[in-house]
Amino acid sequence: MRLKDKVAIVTGGGVGIGRAYSLGLAKEGARVAVADIQEDEARKVAAEIKRLDGEAFAVPVDVTSPEKTQAMADETVKRYGRIDVLVNNAGLYTVLKKKPFTEIDPEEWDRVMAVNVKGLFLCTKAVHPVMKKQKKGKIINISSGTVLGGTPYFLHYVSSKAGVIGFTRALAREVGADNICVNAITPGLTISGSNQEGVLTPEQREDRRKRRSFQRDQYPQDLVGTVIFLSSDDSDFITGQVINVDGGANMH
Numbered sequence: 001m002r003l004k005d006k007v008a009i010v011t012g013g014g015v016g017i018g019r020a021y022s023l024g025l026a027k028e029g030a031r032v033a034v035a036d037i038q039e040d041e042a043r044k045v046a047a048e049i050k051r052l053d054g055e056a057f058a059v060p061v062d063v064t065s066p067e068k069t070q071a072m073a074d075e076t077v078k079r080y081g082r083i084d085v086l087v088n089n090a091g092l093y094t095v096l097k098k099k100p101f102t103e104i105d106p107e108e109w110d111r112v113m114a115v116n117v118k119g120l121f122l123c124t125k126a127v128h129p130v131m132k133k134q135k136k137g138k139i140i141n142i143s144s145g146t147v148l149g150g151t152p153y154f155l156h157y158v159s160s161k162a163g164v165i166g167f168t169r170a171l172a173r174e175v176g177a178d179n180i181c182v183n184a185i186t187p188g189l190t191i192s193g194s195n196q197e198g199v200l201t202p203e204q205r206e207d208r209r210k211r212r213s214f215q216r217d218q219y220p221q222d223l224v225g226t227v228i229f230l231s232s233d234d235s236d237f238i239t240g241q242v243i244n245v246d247g248g249a250n251m252h
């Protein structure tokens with residue numbers, strides 16, 4: 001078990017890819033705070049981990065709230081005494097409709113930035129004092145392959161995920177002295193459950209498959225190994241990096 005005695009928070013950990021991160025980290029021995037705005041889903045995942053003899057609890061969080069993100073960190077420390085890993089996974093993605101940028105209203109733009117960028121800032125701010133005191137921590141930010149490809153009709157989303165990369169690099173410089181690693185992952189289009197029905201047409205899925213070196217669909221499990229690696233001591237000298245996990249679609 002590579003994460004024995006570690007404590008991890010996974011935001012958006014109750015649904016989709018975040019659920020797979022929660023389960024995967026727990027399988028490697030981490031105690032997991034499954035943090036989600038969908039509290040019932042977070043509870044289900046925590047219960048599933050316990051059934052598999054892992055350790056987890058569900059914590060409700062809205063990542064746009066300074067109070068709720070602080071409460072998430074406080075509750076985790078109260079339960080498990082430390083925070084080793086923060087996976088900043090919560091995001092607005094499957095709920096967004098693709099449309100020309102001229103049709104994105106300013107409120108929707110602000111909401112995407114609030115969850116997908118400010119959310120990372122607030123969660124990081126909440127866990128940082130704990131990691132600093134421990135003289136070690138791992139922050140893993142979930143960006144998106146849409147940044148590499150410049151996916152059209154998704155301007156707010158792609159801009160927010162580009163923001164995640166800037167956030168990762170600048171933060172890595174600031175917290176290096178605290179021995180905190182900050183890295184990002186750019187997942188390719190992943191069949192996460194939520195985006196399966198209605199959002200992706202069979203043609204779009206076929207198109208994505210063809211663009212990859214490995215010509216198959218990408219699933220949450222394809223991303224879990226990278227999150228475990230970035231959470232583990234094996235990646236202690238890696239920081240400020242963006243790791244692309246997309247089956248060889250993008251190669252820059």
Ligand SMILES: NC(=O)c1ccc[n+]([C@@H]2O[C@H](COP(=O)([O-])OP(=O)(O)OC[C@H]3O[C@@H](n4cnc5c(N)ncnc54)[C@H](O)[C@@H]3O)[C@@H](O)[C@H]2O)c1
Pocket residue numbers: 011012013014015016017018035036037038061062063064089090091092093094095115142143144145186187188189190191192194195
């Ligand atoms: N599925 C993909 O193809 C893909 C590709 C690249 C990146 N991503 C990113 O991976 C992450 C997970 O994607 P997914 O497909 O599982 O999406 P999803 O919509 O299934 O999951 C998003 C999660 O974030 C949570 N969430 C939303 N707003 C929140 C808030 N204000 N506070 C707390 N939690 C909140 C949701 O409850 C949910 O658990 C997202 O950041 C997404 O942008 C997904």
